[in-house]
Amino acid sequence: MSGLGMALSSPRGVLLGPRGWAGVLAASVVLLVGVPVFNLAVPEGSAFHLSDYAVSLTGKILCYAICALAMDLIWGYTGILSLGHGLFFALGGYAMGMYLMRQIGSDGQYRLPMPDFMVFLDWKAFPWHWALSDSFVAQMLLVVLVPGLLAFVFGFFAFRSRIKGVYFSIITQAMTFAAMLLFFRNETGFGGNNGFTDFKRILGVPIATPGMRVFLCCLTAAVLIALFLLSRAIVNSKYGHVLQAIRDAESRVMFSGYDPVAYKLSIWTLSAVMCGVAGALYVPQVGIINPGEMSPAAGIEMAVWAAVGGRATLVGPIVGALFVNGAKSWFTVAFPEFWLFFLGALFIAVTLFLPDGLAGLLKRRKGQP
Amino acid sequence: MRSVARGSTKVGVGIGWHRRLGLLVGVLVGALAGVLLASPAWALPPDLAYRIAAGDSDARLQALGEAVASGDAELPAYLRALLDGEVKLAGGKVYVVQGGQPLPADAEDVVNNNRMRGEIEGALAALGLFSPDRAARAKAIAELKGSADEARLALIEKAEAAEPDAALKAALGQWRAAVLVASADRGKRLAAAKLLAASDRPATRSLLIERLAPGAEADPEVRAALQASLDAVAARLAWGERLGLLFTGASLGSILLLVALGLAITYGLMGVINMAHGELMMIGAYATYLVQNAFRRAWPEAFDWYLVAAVPASFIAAALVGAVLERTVIRWLYGRPLETLLATWGISLILMQTVRSIFGAQNVAVENPAWLSGGVQVLPNLTLPYNRLAIMAFAALVLLGMAWLIGRTRLGLFVRGVTQNRRMAACTGVDTARVDTYAFALGAGIAGLAGCALSQVGNVGPDLGQGYIVDAFMVVVLGGVGQLAGTVYAALGLGVLNKLLEGWAGAVLAKIMVLVFIVVFIQKRPQGLFAMKGRSAEA
Numbered sequence: 001m002s003g004l005g006m007a008l009s010s011p012r013g014v015l016l017g018p019r020g021w022a023g024v025l026a027a028s029v030v031l032l033v034g035v036p037v038f039n040l041a042v043p044e045g046s047a048f049h050l051s052d053y054a055v056s057l058t059g060k061i062l063c064y065a066i067c068a069l070a071m072d073l074i075w076g077y078t079g080i081l082s083l084g085h086g087l088f089f090a091l092g093g094y095a096m097g098m099y100l101m102r103q104i105g106s107d108g109q110y111r112l113p114m115p116d117f118m119v120f121l122d123w124k125a126f127p128w129h130w131a132l133s134d135s136f137v138a139q140m141l142l143v144v145l146v147p148g149l150l151a152f153v154f155g156f157f158a159f160r161s162r163i164k165g166v167y168f169s170i171i172t173q174a175m176t177f178a179a180m181l182l183f184f185r186n187e188t189g190f191g192g193n194n195g196f197t198d199f200k201r202i203l204g205v206p207i208a209t210p211g212m213r214v215f216l217c218c219l220t221a222a223v224l225i226a227l228f229l230l231s232r233a234i235v236n237s238k239y240g241h242v243l244q245a246i247r248d249a250e251s252r253v254m255f256s257g258y259d260p261v262a263y264k265l266s267i268w269t270l271s272a273v274m275c276g277v278a279g280a281l282y283v284p285q286v287g288i289i290n291p292g293e294m295s296p297a298a299g300i301e302m303a304v305w306a307a308v309g310g311r312a313t314l315v316g317p318i319v320g321a322l323f324v325n326g327a328k329s330w331f332t333v334a335f336p337e338f339w340l341f342f343l344g345a346l347f348i349a350v351t352l353f354l355p356d357g358l359a360g361l362l363k364r365r366k367g368q369p
Numbered sequence: 370m371r372s373v374a375r376g377s378t379k380v381g382v383g384i385g386w387h388r389r390l391g392l393l394v395g396v397l398v399g400a401l402a403g404v405l406l407a408s409p410a411w412a413l414p415p416d417l418a419y420r421i422a423a424g425d426s427d428a429r430l431q432a433l434g435e436a437v438a439s440g441d442a443e444l445p446a447y448l449r450a451l452l453d454g455e456v457k458l459a460g461g462k463v464y465v466v467q468g469g470q471p472l473p474a475d476a477e478d479v480v481n482n483n484r485m486r487g488e489i490e491g492a493l494a495a496l497g498l499f500s501p502d503r504a505a506r507a508k509a510i511a512e513l514k515g516s517a518d519e520a521r522l523a524l525i526e527k528a529e530a531a532e533p534d535a536a537l538k539a540a541l542g543q544w545r546a547a548v549l550v551a552s553a554d555r556g557k558r559l560a561a562a563k564l565l566a567a568s569d570r571p572a573t574r575s576l577l578i579e580r581l582a583p584g585a586e587a588d589p590e591v592r593a594a595l596q597a598s599l600d601a602v603a604a605r606l607a608w609g610e611r612l613g614l615l616f617t618g619a620s621l622g623s624i625l626l627l628v629a630l631g632l633a634i635t636y637g638l639m640g641v642i643n644m645a646h647g648e649l650m651m652i653g654a655y656a657t658y659l660v661q662n663a664f665r666r667a668w669p670e671a672f673d674w675y676l677v678a679a680v681p682a683s684f685i686a687a688a689l690v691g692a693v694l695e696r697t698v699i700r701w702l703y704g705r706p707l708e709t710l711l712a713t714w715g716i717s718l719i720l721m722q723t724v725r726s727i728f729g730a731q732n733v734a735v736e737n738p739a740w741l742s743g744g745v746q747v748l749p750n751l752t753l754p755y756n757r758l759a760i761m762a763f764a765a766l767v768l769l770g771m772a773w774l775i776g777r778t779r780l781g782l783f784v785r786g787v788t789q790n791r792r793m794a795a796c797t798g799v800d801t802a803r804v805d806t807y808a809f810a811l812g813a814g815i816a817g818l819a820g821c822a823l824s825q826v827g828n829v830g831p832d833l834g835q836g837y838i839v840d841a842f843m844v845v846v847l848g849g850v851g852q853l854a855g856t857v858y859a860a861l862g863l864g865v866l867n868k869l870l871e872g873w874a875g876a877v878l879a880k881i882m883v884l885v886f887i888v889v890f891i892q893k894r895p896q897g898l899f900a901m902k903g904r905s906a907e908a
Contacts, residue, residue, distance in 0.1 A: 081707045160892075161892040161895055162895065163892065163895050166706045167895060171846075173839060174839060181881050182881055184877070296838075296839065303711060337722070343715070344714075344715040344716060344722070345719065346715065347711050347712055347718070348698055348712050348715040351702065352698065
């Protein structure tokens with residue numbers, strides 16, 4: 001087993017060495033020190049000032065990077081392509097959104113203690129699933145529990161029946177599609193088409209202030225770095241090696257006496273929880289959550305972040321998420337018509353020419369095999 | 370002004386003669402001056418016309434009732450003039466004003482209060498029952514049916530007796546029964562309740578349910594009769610409803626089948642996770658749209674037959690795009706299904722944006738040819754629309770054509786050979802690369818045909834394919850990959866299941882339930898309904 005482990009980890013040896021740590025440290029300094037200083041301390045007229053827009057954009061993209069990391073664990077390292085991670089992301093977002101809706105209190109359009117969409121629907125009491133929405137702690141638990149539980153139940157049945165490969169991808173897509181249809185309905189109690197928006201404060205602190213913006217962005221960065229370190233520990237552990245063996249030859253792993261179901265189920269659930277956390281961080285920064293986040297397109301886009309960066313590299317998908325979403329922000333402002341052309345071409349180019357993504361490109365240029 | 374000095378005309382010499390003369394004069398005057406109210410002047414008894422227009426409301430209403438009961442053919446035009454304020458009174462005569470000619474100096478306007486206006490409008494609608502125009506009669510029946518006023522009974526009976534059209538006669542009979550069943554006279558109610566048992570119309574059932582509602586009918590014997598009639602009618606309607614449900618289910622199933630058939634080749638046989646399948650359908654739909662426009666511009670008299678040209682055009686357009694895609698992108702990805710998924714998703718984004726750039730983001734209008742509108746009535750409550758029937762027939766034809774092509778032709782043999790054992794096929798001299806291109810183009814072309822069919826029942830826009838892609842994969846996966854028969858059963862089964870659930874839980878929940886059902890089903894039978902027989906350990 002150790003020989004296999006060595007063989008598997010050798011191309012990623014850089015992550016373990018001092019250079020890996022240096023990278024983590026550099027990223028931490030840039031995000032956790034650089035963002036607050038350049039946004040808050042540097043005066044607005046200065047060339048070094050980081051605009052508020054840039055801060056919230058960075059925060060948003062870092063949330064996506066967490067999703068890309070989660071995709072990498074399940075797809076890059078375990079070989080299971082999920083097209084339903086958009087659902088877990090959105091569920092985490094909705095759990096956070098419910099709390100934020102309650103925090104609006106009576107400051108909504110109708111000046112009533114109920115969220116506006118419920119007043120509009122003429123509901124007199126909160127539906128059952130809003131029972132805990134007033135408590136920050138409870139909702140934060142739900143951020144983890146709801147995506148985790150759904151992933152566990154779904155994965156349990158799917159992996160037990162040995163659904164794999166494309167079949168699994170397609171039924172995860174069906175799952176997120178069904179959930180999207182459900183959330184689009186007003187009766188579901190999640191604001192229908194419009195979802196949740198117009199948030200005012202979080203834990204009693206106003207949400208649309210520069211300080212809060214920087215805090216959320218830094219919090220996201222810290223979570224991303226922590227999850228990155230966790231993922232790195234996972235993939236370099238024995239557990240992580242079994243995952244990679246499952247990816248490469250599931251039958252052989254089974255015949256060697258391992259039960260792939262437990263491995264796949266645990267990493268699948270962890271990956272879903274990571275997406276849920278990303279969603280919960282995303283909502284207060286972007287200020288809206290609606291069922292569009294669960295569309296099959298959103299789930300596939302997450303896969304492309306991982307593919308662009310390079311699967312099974314951990315750093316690659318993060319870079320991929322930054323690159324694709326950075327490009328998206330630029331294109332949708334500069335050439336809105338060409339964004340889909342670019343994204344489509346990216347999908348094709350990466351699969352045809354860059355099977356190992358940007359990380360593979362980097363390695364090739366360094367002359368490594 | 371055409372002074373219709375009704376008092377001074379020689380009424381009573383012979384009404385028939387007057388009418389004929391009236392018509393003649395009417396046609397002449399109408400043709401000359403565009404005057405609408407030429408003929409009524411001669412036939413309506415002038416004193417009656419005057420009484421309708423002058424006096425206190427009750428007297429006027431009584432006169433109106435008399436006039437309506439006489440069923441006079443010229444009364445409607447007069448009443449319309451009355452409503453439009455074109456009738457003036459002067460010296461005990463009525464004048465119908467047309468244009469700006471002088472009136473007698475003492476002419477007064479006729480004042481119609483709201484009650485009067487309402488009654489005149491009602492009378493007009495009632496008179497519509499005797500209009501020579503069938504559409505006008507149907508409209509009048511539809512308008513008046515809501516009121517169960519017993520005073521109208523005589524009118525209804527008269528109209529029913531005079532009605533030449535069977536459908537309208539039945540509608541009038543229905544209405545009469547509805548009035549009678551609400552009558553104050555218990556005997557009449559009972560008789561009507563029993564009479565209604567013979568009906569086979571959905572409207573009768575709602576009427577009976579309405580009468581059986583608490584507070585509507587107090588008499589126990591009448592209630593029992595109503596209940597018996599309701600049971601009889603409901604039993605008669607149940608068959609139509611069941612068949613109707615089956616038909617809409619089969620219709621949805623045939624659409625799903627068309628949508629999934631192309632995918633059964635590209636995904637089922639070739640193993641390409643073709644996420645751009647929906648966009649190939651969209652290309653077929655847009656090809657139909659272009660053919661339609663070309664016909665409208667160049668050959669408008671043959672517009673009704675544009676579909677005949679659109680079917681091959683949509684096939685060819687989508688097949689060409691498919692062939693290009695296969696040669697440029699998909700060729701390099703065989704055996705790596707997850708990669709084809711991502712690449713074809715990218716292709717679908719590009720195709721969508723291309724169409725959006727060329728045709729705009731809005732839906733475009735594709736018109737049904739005349740022969741596809743309307744439907745055939747099988748049962749009183751079951752009409753089968755022609756466009757749905759045509760799509761079912763079309764789906765069957767495409768299915769047969771495809772089965773023939775795959776099962777009976779040399780190309781089909783090659784396709785099967787290459788999918789079963791690529792290297793062995795190559796060894797026996799099959800140009801596998803070319804076969805791949807043909808097979809993918811065929812799958813794409815069938816998607817184009819599906820798009821052509823969809824353009825006849827739904828919106829055509831850049832997002833057309835997105836709505837169907839999940840469904841298409843569900844059908845193929847449920848049916849068992851690589852199984853044509855499985856695809857057929859899965860499509861029809863899902864269509865009927867969807868419609869059954871829809872009747873019970875609403876459209877969106879039904880859709881969700883179907884998706885959940887498929888997810889659960891795949892847990893149980895990962896290989897679909899009809900598993901490929903073989904010894905392969907890995908799917």
